[in-house]
Amino acid sequence: MPELPEVEVTRRGLSASLPGSFVKGADVRERRLRQPVPADLAATLEGQRLVRIDRRGKYLLMRFDHGTLLVHLGMSGGLRVLPPHTPARKHDHVDIRFEHAVLRYSDPRRFGLMLWIDGWQDMHPLLDSLGIEPFGAEFTGAWLHRATRGRRCAIKQFLMDGHVLVGVGNIYASESLFRAGIRPGTAARRLAGTRCDRLVDAVRETLTDALAAGGSTLRDFLSADGEPGYFQQHYFVYGRDGQPCRICGTPIRTLRQGQRSSFYCPSCQK
């Protein structure tokens, strides 16, 4: 499932070939995503040049001459650059046709999103309330310590709250907490300053490693050129219930938090 590293890998992949190209047309085969794909998307995009691609959290912001195509990959979404006239398969919902390539959006579970915003000012409710970026200067131990004061929720759920911090989903939340030596069920407000420092470092390291490995994958994710990422081979705890901790050998345990599975080592994490 695309988390921040996968989205960033996609952004870089697309940015290598598409900017500067003009849209010849678009084909929307399935409009029913999280919100409906605009009915007039093809008419809107036709003739516009793709200038560049930005990212905010897990949203991709494709900057065209007159506005921004906002794309979220949801759970199972992917964007790929393909040769013109490549036949569409099941779940290939949207094509944006450029002169020398087609940008294809596929999303079996249709949790993704594709919306048009006029201009480049990112005036959209979905973007207004997003939290801070994990690679931004604001994200420090001091910030985390302050932000968690009074919060009774578990630190794992706090990390995954996109209105606080963007880009950390279920997989990397578990992985980051393992690296920081903090149990996922710990109440956010009980973290002392030094543990906040350590957690901030762990989040950055986890995301950096995932990015360097090309993003992770469960089953669905392919980067922009169609190559799967390989970070999943490096998971310390995610999906490893009952298997020995890679550090100390203690069996990894699982925990249900807010309808999500968390994984942790009862020995390495306190």
Place this chain on the structure above:
DNA sequence: CCACGCTCCTGCGCGC
């Protein structure tokens, strides 16, 4: 403001 649970959707793995 905060915490929590529900919802969207499809593919896969499991048990029988």
Place this chain on the structure above:
DNA sequence: TGCGCGCAGGAGCGTG
């Protein structure tokens, strides 16, 4: 071999 079931999950939204 096939069927039905439960699970996976980002994030908005409604409720208390």
